[in-house]
Amino acid sequence: MRRADRLFDIIQALRGQSQPTTAAVLAKRLEVTTRTIYRDVATLQARRIPIEGEPGVGYVLRKGFDLPPLMFTTEEVEAITVGARLVSRIRDPKLQEAAESVLSKLLQTVPKELRSQLTSPRFYVSEGDTVRPEGIELLDVRNAIRSCRKIRITYLDEQKKRTRRTIWPVATVYYVDVTLIAAWCELRRAYRHFRVDRIQKAEILDETFTADSSGMMVEWMATRAN
Known part of the structure; x- marks a missing residue:
């Protein structure tokens, strides 16, 4: 979680609370340490957010405070x-x-x-027909992309042929009714797309790929244009 998001969430957690909320409670809710909460509250107080209280006692947001409205059309x-x-x-x-x-x-x-x-929005968005993947967690895929970690997968292709591959994930690709992983495939020595609903098993490896991930993204985009 970005620090800016955490500061916002602290304000939201304190909003409307009549009793002091301890740093320990905030830390558990935001999945950080109490020391981090102490620092964040001090930062908010320095920015003139009217938070009252102290470590060991708890914090309250002074009544009447509100965030300025965001200006959207x-x-x-x-x-x-x-x-x-x-x-x-x-x-x-x-x-x-x-x-x-x-x-x-x-x-x-x-x-x-x-x-x-x-x-009460004046529109409707259908649920679609995308199949939820069972062999891989999309959160793990996004984390692997960010940290340049390889993924070992067991994959079932269109012909029902099962292969084991080690891939270097570059991007998640979202179409209307299917999600793909764009990756460099060590087996094929080329960029390939893997439907997440056809991945039967996956393991995020500790091994990383050292290639420039932004450069790989450019290379992959180039293959899509051809």
């Missing part, structure tokens, strides 16, 4: 809402949780006249 709010709803189609639980968190934060911060666009 109706179309911008609808665009964000549509995007968040579309995330549900890719069957990625962690991204779905993140999308719902975005909508919750917006609901707390946009002007009152725009809140109905979030709570």
Whole structure:
């Protein structure tokens, strides 16, 4: 979690609480140490956020404080809402949780006249037909991409042929009803796409690939253009 997000979440956690909330409770909720909470609260206080209290006692947010409203147009709010709803189609639980968190934060911060666009949007997004992968966690894939870690997979292709491969993941590719992993395949010595619903088993390896990941992204994009 980015520190800016954590600072926002601390304010949200304290909002409306009549009794002091201890650093330990905040730390457990945000999955950080109490020392981190102490530093973050001190930072917020230095930024003139009216948080009262002290270590060992707990913290409260002075009544009457509110975050300034975010300035969005109706179309911008609808665009964000549509995007968040579309995330549900890719069957990625962690991204779905993140999308719902975005909508919750917006609901707390946009002007009152725009809140109905979030709570009662005038559109419908179908659930789609994407199959939720069982052999691999998409969160693990995204983490492997960020840390340049190799993945060993057992893959079933269109002809029902099973192979074991070690891949260097470059990107997750989201289509309307299927999610792919774009990767360099050590077996084929080339860039390949792997449908996540056809991955039967996966292991994130400690071994990393040292190639420039941004350069690999450019190379992969070039193969798509050909």
